[in-house]
Amino acid sequence: MISKSTIDKVFESARLEEVIGDFVQLKKSGSNFKGLSPFTDERTPSFMVSPVKQIWKDFSSGKGGNVVAFLMEHEHFTYPEAIRYLAKKYNIEIEETEQNEEQKQQANDRESMYLVSDFAQKYFEDILWNSEKGKAIGLSYFKERGFTDDTIRKFGLGYSLDEWEAFTKEALDKGYSLDFLGRTGLSIIKENKQFDRFKGRVMFPIQSMSGRVLGFGGRILVNDKKAAKYLNSPESDIYHKSKVLYGIYHAKQSIAKEDNCYLVEGYTDVIQFHQRGIENVVASSGTALTPEQIRLINRLTKNITVLFDGDAAGLRASLRGIDLILEQGMNVKVCTFPEGEDPDSFAKKNAYEDLVLYLQENAKDFIQFKASLLVEEAQNDPIKKAETIRDIVQSISKIPDRIQREVYVQECSRIMDISEEVLFNTLAQLGKKNVAEANKKFKKERKAFEVVKKEQAVEKIDVQYQLERKIIEILLLYGNRTEEFEDLLLKENEEGELVLEPELHKARVFEKLYLDLQQDEIELSNENFRTVYYGLISKLNEDDSFVIESYINGLDSELSKEVTSILMEEEKYDLSDWEGKDIYVKDKAESVAQLVGETILNLRCFLIDKRVSDLRQRTLEKKDGNNHEILEEIMNYHQLKKLLSTKLNRVL
Template identity: 70%
Template sequence: MISKETIEKVFDLARVEEVIGDFVQLKRAGSNLKGLSPFVNEKSPSFMVSPVKQIWKDFSSGKGGNAVTFLMEHEHYTYPEAIRYLATKYNIEIEETVETDEDKEKANEKESMYLVSEFARDYFHKTLLKTDEGQAIGLSYFKERGFTTATIEKFQLGYSPDSWDALTKEALGKGYQLEFLEKTGLTIVKAEEEKSFDRFKGRVMFPIQSMSGRVLGFGGRILTNDKKAAKYLNSPESEIYHKSKVLYGIYHAKQAIAKLDNCYLVEGYTDVIQFNQSGIENVVASSGTALTADQIRLVSRLTSNMTVLFDGDAAGLRASLRGIDLILEAGMNVKVCTFPDGEDPDSFAKSHSFEELKAYLQDNAKDFIQFKASLLIKEANNDPIKKAEMIRDMVNSISKIADRIKREIYIQECSRIMDISEEVLYNTLAQIGKKELAEASKKFTEEKKAFEVLKNNDELVPSKIDIQYELEQKIIEILLLYGNQVVDFEESFMLENDKGELEEIKEINTRKVSEKIYLALQVDEVELTNPIFKNIYDDLIQYHNQNELFEIDKYLSQVQAEIAEKITDILMLEERDALHKWETKQIVVKPKEENIAQYVNETLLTLRWFLVHKIIEDTKKSVSSNSAEDNSELLTNIKDYLGLTKLIAKNLGRVLARF
């Protein structure tokens, strides 16, 4: 594991504006920087970076955080991967924490396998471009496929010499161990014969990368007509390569998938590469294996939409539809697109321009239910028995969908296409055995009526503002922005004078803002009601008490991801004003820091007023429910509380309306 000291160094040196500036074009906006969202398509900037606070916020997608969370969101790194990326960027030496011998051995073994795989990638690539054999055989093949030099570089395509042990000899000569060459499957070792030879001899090579870009394994295509040898050969399963959990091209596709909110799924390496070269980058391949739940989960981290692309004359198309059910089961939306007879994604992309390819995909991508129906109708061929089986097959796919609204829409669509009643389809769903749909047929009429009422109701009821939520959020904001600052507060309290009357006394006290808030809430015996805010509040008070300095970026680095995200949202609320350019409309947005004491006092007094008002209303309800009893004490309490609200209003300097 990466040591705490290394992580602290990373947060000390990493500048959020520098890190994000490598991926997003930023322009100055006052003390902040702004740019177009890297997560959604937009024309007006909604992405804000605060160099002072060392955080960012994307108001379009709702994402936000620090430099590490940006890399996790944008590059889809894990937390350790993001830390390692920043350590490399800022030339920080990574220290590992003390681990058991077993942990160290396992970590070292995996790292050694990664290193030997990356060596092999470089060796194959260099052989392709720099040797006579590589150029004559491998490079000629890729050029025939229409791949440009830039594309070959991007995907680091290579060639393995048609020699029994060329790679193995080279690797051993460079100091790599035979143990790891064997474990990665690059070298096959015959212990009894004391021989070793290259697995991929005489093949063009396709490196298979993880989402973070590390080489996991290889795919190799043979170029001879040797009928005994497999056309395509993949690395065997290993500690770092599990083909059921990997998608070819995911490293190059991840940003485009997230930004375009769609992923194209193809079958082979060259399909992915040709699409990329044509300008369609949001594409991955299952590399000839049946689609798995783990592969789908990789894509679901980036988008909830997948379009499956099939060859025009794909064999076993019916069997391939099982993958669609898996995608639906994962809660994703699925479309299907087939190419004309004799065409596959590779050949079609090669022979068409970007605009033609893009238009074809848009015009021919069918919803899965339409595609499945058109395919199965051909098979049924007016046979009633086959048609019944076909309908059950379609309903079986619909049953994989967890979202009830989507299920209802697909049932309606299936009913329309197959000319069969929705009630029958719901009964079929129940027969399939889905628990949540066991009573779907009985509830169908009521749900449909309720759906129609909602659909026809054009009036939207405005949501009521949660005053207490807003005030508690303000308290957290103050603690984050100004909690460490020392300010003069005008404080008032009631004191009995010589005549026995209560008199308001005011005095100036110098306190830290965090101390002022803590004391005020303690006096009023107030606890924050929102569990997240209470968690943040308790942690912030403790942090301020234990630390002289408060640096937001350091604080964010040590809290849970959920808390860090909420804190970022709160901190960036005021930055949204800069995006509206109020100054160009002669509207002045007064900075809170101009009078922190007033802002703190107003927030605390308003919260006090709100809570007193709640007590008054609750007391009134008690009086109403106890009408037969003596309520004189309750009425006296109400009178006293009303007097307190007048005093709060006086201190605030304004008349307060009831909440």
């Protein structure tokens, strides 16, 4: 168990915008930061980070919370894992209290798989550096590739001995479960025996964006036609190859800083580029590029440069990946290397400055690249040329932005020497075809859709919920402030009429709210709001230096999410950049007393309406028909409602 003092240090040191900035490209928006949601596929930012409050809110998915909540949502960390990650990031020494056997047993399966993978990485690395065979075979191979000691250590490279059970036996001796060795794919389990999956291979650990070991890639070093050259971990609860990019952990900060990501194919391409000084590079690890992998990059930058081998056999097939990138609304360039060279070999032979210059001069816009490649194939064949143009237009049709599409059509017209009108017509035909296919799909689902549509009802606004929510918001934001309030005293004038007389007095906001609600004997109906309300009143009463961040960090996950949602509600308007459109909204903080007064008055009016409705129901249920007292009470409530509504400038 991690000690409370360590947890407190972590929360004091961690800066939310720094931590989230490692995973999402954030841009300044007033006093906040905004970015694309890391939880949904979107093109317009709906993700807000408040450095002042140290909380975040994703308006597209509804998720929110503090720095730990982000890591738990995004990286699927447990609470202790998130604390450990932050402690490591901010160089905080972790103090631990002893765990009993029951607590150890409670570690979930997912966490156990991470622990096994982490052990495996350290084991393979230790074998590489400290065993005779590891140094003679594995380390020699990496040195031959031109990797330095620092580079090898940076990427945690290792070696798996060419023995059937070396790793599995060591893991079992250390107390790791055979079940999790099998589920991570590190060991292959048969009926009466088990053996190492990566026997006799150099090891490349595959890490998540936060640096957790998810799986491995292993390269065989002998010529064996029956064995695959590269072998990856199988799919598991923690490793999904379609959602992972090799090198993303080491590249994420550089990608965001350079606002560009180089996409290569292999592990060694990534490592060699890093060693040469270009760190904004990741690999699809030999698998076909997927939308999930592209969205991973999209969180950090809108720009991708795809690097192809000079003699890549499947170059045309690889072009499909470009269309996927375009579909995600990203900008894509392509760069090929001289014949016989790949990113690894080219980076190894050239100095940093020469490599950067080559990439700058040879990175072509995708349309130029595709045109030059396909035109070469078509040569003087008119039919093939027509197919080439249609192929390019097909790619342009994937681009969601209309202006970009038009610019690319103009570029295609110039390169291919064909009129823009023909290209636009072709683009329109493709659009109609896509619409027709979408309509066909829609018709199939229409029946189910109609059923759902009938079941949908207009959502009724819960007035009491909204008013109680507003009370919590006021307490959180302004609870400790001292304001001048106008109390309304109910008195009888000379004509015998009831009137509200104002009386000014100064008080702290939380005191005003508490006394008014207590005076009217109002109890918040929402259980979460009630818990937060009494907790806040108690905290504000005890502590003059109330700090929201500390308060949120002490809440359980459900209440923390609720409080974050309330605090960040106003921030979503920053996403629209009203000031950039010369629309200036008055700050609520300038009229806190008025806000408090109106909220209490509105709640009173609502509860009066509710009480009147209950009384009317009683008149209907009363069998003797003697409703005089009830009707008199209703009239009194109506009179009070009229006075309150006058104060709220409402007409009844």
